[in-house]
Amino acid sequence: MSDGHDGDWREARLRARLDALRAQDLERRRRVIEGYVDGAPGSVHPVVDGRELLSFCGNDYLGLARDARVAEAFAAAARRWGAGSGASHLVTGHHAEHHALEEELAAFVQRPRAVLFSTGYMANLALATTLVGRDGHVLEDRLNHASLLDAGRLSGSTFARYAHLDADEAARLLAARNGGEALVLTDGVFSMDGDVAPLPALAQACATHRAWLAVDDAHVLGARGGGALEVLGCTVHDVPVLVGTLGKAFGTFGAFVAGSDALVELFVQRARSYVYTTALPPAVAAATRAALALVRDEPWRRERVAAHVARFRAGARSLGLALLDSQTPIQPVIFGEPATALAASEALRERGLLVAAIRPPTVPAGSARLRITLSAAHAESDVDRLLDALASLPRASGRAA
Numbered sequence: 120m121s122d123g124h125d126g127d128w129r130e131a132r133l134r135a136r137l138d139a140l141r142a143q144d145l146e147r148r149r150r151v152i153e154g155y156v157d158g159a160p161g162s163v164h165p166v167v168d169g170r171e172l173l174s175f176c177g178n179d180y181l182g183l184a185r186d187a188r189v190a191e192a193f194a195a196a197a198r199r200w201g202a203g204s205g206a207s208h209l210v211t212g213h214h215a216e217h218h219a220l221e222e223e224l225a226a227f228v229q230r231p232r233a234v235l236f237s238t239g240y241m242a243n244l245a246l247a248t249t250l251v252g253r254d255g256h257v258l259e260d261r262l263n264h265a266s267l268l269d270a271g272r273l274s275g276s277t278f279a280r281y282a283h284l285d286a287d288e289a290a291r292l293l294a295a296r297n298g299g300e301a302l303v304l305t306d307g308v309f310s311m312d313g314d315v316a317p318l319p320a321l322a323q324a325c326a327t328h329r330a331w332l333a334v335d336d337a338h339v340l341g342a343r344g345g346g347a348l349e350v351l352g353c354t355v356h357d358v359p360v361l362v363g364t365l366g367k368a369f370g371t372f373g374a375f376v377a378g379s380d381a382l383v384e385l386f387v388q389r390a391r392s393y394v395y396t397t398a399l400p401p402a403v404a405a406a407t408r409a410a411l412a413l414v415r416d417e418p419w420r421r422e423r424v425a426a427h428v429a430r431f432r433a434g435a436r437s438l439g440l441a442l443l444d445s446q447t448p449i450q451p452v453i454f455g456e457p458a459t460a461l462a463a464s465e466a467l468r469e470r471g472l473l474v475a476a477i478r479p480p481t482v483p484a485g486s487a488r489l490r491i492t493l494s495a496a497h498a499e500s501d502v503d504r505l506l507d508a509l510a511s512l513p514r515a516s517g518r519a520a
């Protein structure tokens with residue numbers, strides 16, 4: 120048995136690793152959200168350390184996370200079905216709420232069928248492991264979401280990354296492969312940069328070289344909410360596999376893969392991250408059904424975010440801030456070094472604004488940033504308040520060269 124000294128070397132090693140993170144300004148801290156300001160819409164007015172803040176770092180782009188109708192659908196379904204699903208989908212976890220949500224999601228993205236996953240991370244794992252075998256190839260954009268990159272690595276297939284947005288390099292890598300299924304995986308909207316993948320060019324490369332194209336689109340862009348595919352005019356033929364996450368614009372939790380009947384059936388049969396895990400609680404599916412109806416029927420939410428994006432970009436440009444080329448609700452301001460981004464985040468927080476500093480390894484070294492996200496739950500005056508606060512930052516930080 121341990122005499123109390125055995126564990127010392129383990130603690131020392133763990134501490135040394137944590138200390139190294141702190142020394143590089145890479146230590147992360149979780150903020151405890153203690154509540155939300157009474158009567159405020161969405162999730163952009165959290166209370167942290169007893170203080171009411173205005174948040175520009177959540178993913179509740181359409182302001183649905185705390186919508187009363189979504190919450191009521193959740194509560195009513197919890198009363199009816201209980202808190203959990205009780206089993207995996209293939210055993211006894213697949214409830215009427217899941218089934219109806221799958222049908223409604225398929226209709227929304229105009230594809231024959233959709234299957235629910237518990238998270239986007241798990242849906243992405245399923246893509247890379249189900250569609251290509253160990254003798255296959257997975258190609259990914261260098262700046263894809265971590266879950267897609269992990270999926271590629273874990274798939275056991277030959278895994279390569281092409282330069283950000285570089286469809287030509289993707290085509291060259293596809294042409295150079297010697298046999299085996301190939302899968303090109305890309306974010307629709309890149310989650311840390313806010314730019315959009317060159318889907319028509321990737322679709323062309325995949326058609327030429329007989330490869331699958333799968334797009335992970337977590338953001339409901341476009342007039343209809345059809346995302347990057349709608350904005351770029353891509354068809355089901357161009358992008359046969361579509362992944363959507365439900366924890367962001369939809370304000371709830373979970374994810375789905377949509378495509379042909381055979382594609383979805385193969386996931387149901389073989390995707391390990393589908394088969395070997397507990398189904399989402401049915402109440403979560405019910406809440407998402409309510410959220411989906413609002414995404415579909417309340418286009419003003421998308422219009423409002425788009426107006427905030429335009430207002431923010433015009434204001435930030437006149438302040439000379441280093442913006443990226445993003446027309447999406449994700450509006451990063453690049454600072455470079457982690458310490459500078461962190462100092463900017465702290466300075467904003469002193470003014471009651473919550474904006475996360477994003478540092479490596481989430482983003483490449485030298486591109487630490489404030490990741491500003493806008494939401495339909497923001498008011499125009501909130502955007503102006505953010506711009507005022509950014510204007511007051513020390514000149515050295517966050518300015519274009």
Ligand SMILES: *Cc1c(COP(=O)(O)O)cnc(C)c1O
Pocket residue numbers: 237238239240241243264266306307308310335336337364365366367373374
């Ligand atoms: C957030 C996100 C994910 C992860 O989805 P979760 O449901 O949070 O696991 C995957 N891909 C992209 C592009 C994302 O933005």
